[in-house]
Amino acid sequence: MSIAMSVSPNLETARAVASSKVSQDPFDRFDTSDLEDRLDNQGYAVLPGLLTHDDCDAMVGLYDSSDGFRSRVVMARHGFGRGEYQYFAYPLPPLVEILRASGYRRLAPIANRWHASLNIDAHFPSTHAAFIARCHEAGQLRPTPLLLRYGQGDYNCLHQDRYGDHVFPLQLAVLLAEPGNEFDGGEFVLVEQRPRMQSRPHVIPLRKGDAVVFAVNFRPVQGARGIYRTVMRHGVSALRSGRRHTLGVIFHDAT
Numbered sequence: 001m002s003i004a005m006s007v008s009p010n011l012e013t014a015r016a017v018a019s020s021k022v023s024q025d026p027f028d029r030f031d032t033s034d035l036e037d038r039l040d041n042q043g044y045a046v047l048p049g050l051l052t053h054d055d056c057d058a059m060v061g062l063y064d065s066s067d068g069f070r071s072r073v074v075m076a077r078h079g080f081g082r083g084e085y086q087y088f089a090y091p092l093p094p095l096v097e098i099l100r101a102s103g104y105r106r107l108a109p110i111a112n113r114w115h116a117s118l119n120i121d122a123h124f125p126s127t128h129a130a131f132i133a134r135c136h137e138a139g140q141l142r143p144t145p146l147l148l149r150y151g152q153g154d155y156n157c158l159h160q161d162r163y164g165d166h167v168f169p170l171q172l173a174v175l176l177a178e179p180g181n182e183f184d185g186g187e188f189v190l191v192e193q194r195p196r197m198q199s200r201p202h203v204i205p206l207r208k209g210d211a212v213v214f215a216v217n218f219r220p221v222q223g224a225r226g227i228y229r230t231v232m233r234h235g236v237s238a239l240r241s242g243r244r245h246t247l248g249v250i251f252h253d254a255t
């Protein structure tokens with residue numbers, strides 16, 4: 001039996017769809033200034049239907065592939081929660097690559113404005129290739145986009161995805177399964193820690209294919225006496241049933 005025949009038809013389809021040339025930039029449908037307003041006002045923004053259901057299914061189908069990933073993490077082993085994820089290896093699937101390059105291009109001006117408002121020196125170049133070159137020069141060489149998989153009772157503890165000194169302050173997660181149909185529970189949660197105040201929770205309702213763009217580690221907030229920063233963490237509440245997958249796109253690479 002040839003190697004190709006031993007691969008399941010679903011996996012074959014997933015590979016074909018996920019590696020086919022992406023003709024349309026998924027961000028084209030969205031108004032960047034609206035995205036910017038929402039990020040400024042709340043530290044996150046939902047992009048409804050960033051990916052089609054077919055693209056979501058193709059991404060999920062990649063999870064069981066024996067190649068294309070650099071490592072697999074079982075969350076309970078590290079106290080990260082329950083469930084598992086895999087980091088993609090380079091070269092990334094074309095759809096992930098386009099989300100990373102195009103997402104970065106749209107978010108870099110916002111990241112630069114956020115940093116300027118908080119008097120942080122780091123300035124982000126306009127292309128993702130230039131930013132990744134900077135990460136690689138600093139020894140942050142390993143790709144960070146990932147696929148996550150949760151089953152009943154699984155959850156993801158509040159965390160921040162920083163992987164070295166070079167941190168791009170915004171990231172993206174795409175929900176690849178339909179709540180209420182493929183799973184219940186498993187809600188995306190952001191917690192915002194405000195200086196000398198109690199922390200504020202945000203539960204972000206997402207449907208299959210929706211993306212949430214959110215602050216990696218902190219965001220600027222306009223206060224009565226100037227701009228201050230709040231610390232952001234994200235996680236996922238426990239699934240009551242079913243199976244939930246997400247695609248995470250982090251723009252910096254890891255040491």
Ligand SMILES: O=C(O)CCC(=O)C(=O)O
Nearest residue numbers: 148161173188236246248
């Ligand atoms: O599964 C989720 O919704 C959260 C994924 C996550 O932590 C990430 O993309 O960084």
Ligand SMILES: [Fe+2]
Nearest residue numbers: 160161234248
């Ligand atoms: Fe994360």
